[in-house]
Amino acid sequence: MDLAALRRWPDVEADNLFAVDASDRLILAEAESALQGTPAGEVVVIGDRYGALTLAALEAVGLPAAGAEGIRVHQDALSGELALAANAAALGVDAGFRSVALGVEQHPGELLAGARVVLLQLPRSLDALDEIAAAIARHAEPDVVVFAGGRIKHMTPAMNTVLGEHFGRLDVSLAQQKSRVLRASAPHQAATAPWPRKNRHDDLKLTVAAHGAAFAGASVDIGTRFLLGHLAEAKPGARSAIDLGCGTGILATALALHRPELRVLATDQSAAAVASARATAAANGVSERVIVVRDDGLSAQPDASAELIVLNPPFHVGATVHAGIALKLFEHAARVLAPGGQLWCVWNSHLGYGPALRDIVGPTRQIARNAKFTITASTRAS
Known part of the structure; x- marks a missing residue:
């Protein structure tokens, strides 16, 4: 898939603003073997900014059969949802994924129930990461693996600590193009305060x-x-x-x-x-x-x-x-x-x-x- 063809629209577009970066590509590379053979309904994407993770993951797992569940996607920004839809339409993809709320108000397990592979663009906020990690640990399958990536300049050791509160194992990838991926597995329930x-x-x-x-x-x-x-x-x-x-x-x-x-x-x-x-x-x-x-x-x-x-x-x-x-x-x-x-x-x-x-x-x-x-x-x- 030509990720470089993706646009940010309807979000702000400018020469110094990009729809895809090296962290998207590294997350996909690190998750490649996990995605292969995994049904689309067991894949969840969180924090996809403009559709790169969702559309590439969909290509990796293949379009689900008619009636089968597709990839579930949670994007905090509505502009991200709209951009994903627009980019999918431009690529001729009209099925295979759906947007789902994180579940903080209603249906808390809808996004993550049955999930075995989670692709996550790391949020800059530790509180956001804590809420997401807690939701994954609570609702996903016990063998879930989370591929959480970001640009190194925006990553801190505290992110490892937050993930460590909710997962028993954390592996760190080598740095590539100033990006890194944290691979979290073995989820467990943490005694953290509820949200909000x-x-x-x-x-x-x-x-x-x-x-x-x-x-x-x-x-x-x-x-x-x-x-x-x-x-x-x-x-x-x-x-x-x-x-x-x-x-x-x-x-x-x-x-x-x-x-x-x-x-x-x-x-x-x-x-x-x-x-x-x-x-x-x-x-x-x-x-x-x-x-x-x-x-x-x-x-x-x-x-x-x-x-x-x-x-x-x-x-x-x-x-x-x-x-x-x-x-x-x-x-x-x-x-x-x-x-x-x-x-x-x-x-x-x-x-x-x-x-x-x-x-x-x-x-x-x-x-x-x-x-x-x-x-x-x-x-x-x-």
Whole structure:
């Protein structure tokens, strides 16, 4: 299979952003003998970014017979699911795999029951790795083998420790093209705290719940904390609001707690974020007033439908510092804001998003600024 032909779309595409890297190829090489002769229904792929692992594994095991189970795939990012589907269609593959949730909320064994080979792109978060490893150890077959790979610059000895808490054997591959694979086997149940983890922030009168892959975990990152102090000023007469890129749902929950007149929608492309935001809303007693959906930006929302959008945009695309995600979210907000609607945004001051916000959304004023962050309000022109 020509992995170089795969695209990142609908994720951000640029000359320095790639759909496949050496760690994908090394995982596949290390797992080659294990995949041979293994039915597709016993293969699970976790963390596949744009489809390289799934499509190559499917080629290795062969298309399942009609009615047989295909490869099960879990990708935290919705853009990853969409890219996998698009790449499969471009290659003429219309069967043989299906996307499945990690199972943190419902049907916890659906992804991993019966699994004997797991291909895993190592997450950068140790908490995410812990939750994934615990799920594999709990639900996969006793003879399961996990091929977990990544770029060496993003791997730490602590990853070995986390895997060692859930597996009795861990073998480490030789480094190739600055990548390495950890091979975990002999799963066992570990006495670790269940997910999601919760943390009560008494100063904010807010409980935050977080699954492993959620940004900042159950803490409150300093940018969000800065914006929380100004939410009461945001479009006071608004009756509806959207927390775009909601993460653990802190802004959405705070809006619902302190502004009971608001109907709040929280949206994120991360499955872990969506599960976390629902748990955060529930922990604070506002589940009935905070609707959480998984979406690629605001793709599912109608034009000119929102009075207020709040946003703490990421400034990384994967491991690469890149403005593309923020600009994409600004464009989504501009489309969905009603005339006179406002986008309230907090961003690292050095990124200088002011001109982009004015160009994409509309007139933009500074609300507050501290040593690191700037809060702006951008109004959609009538």
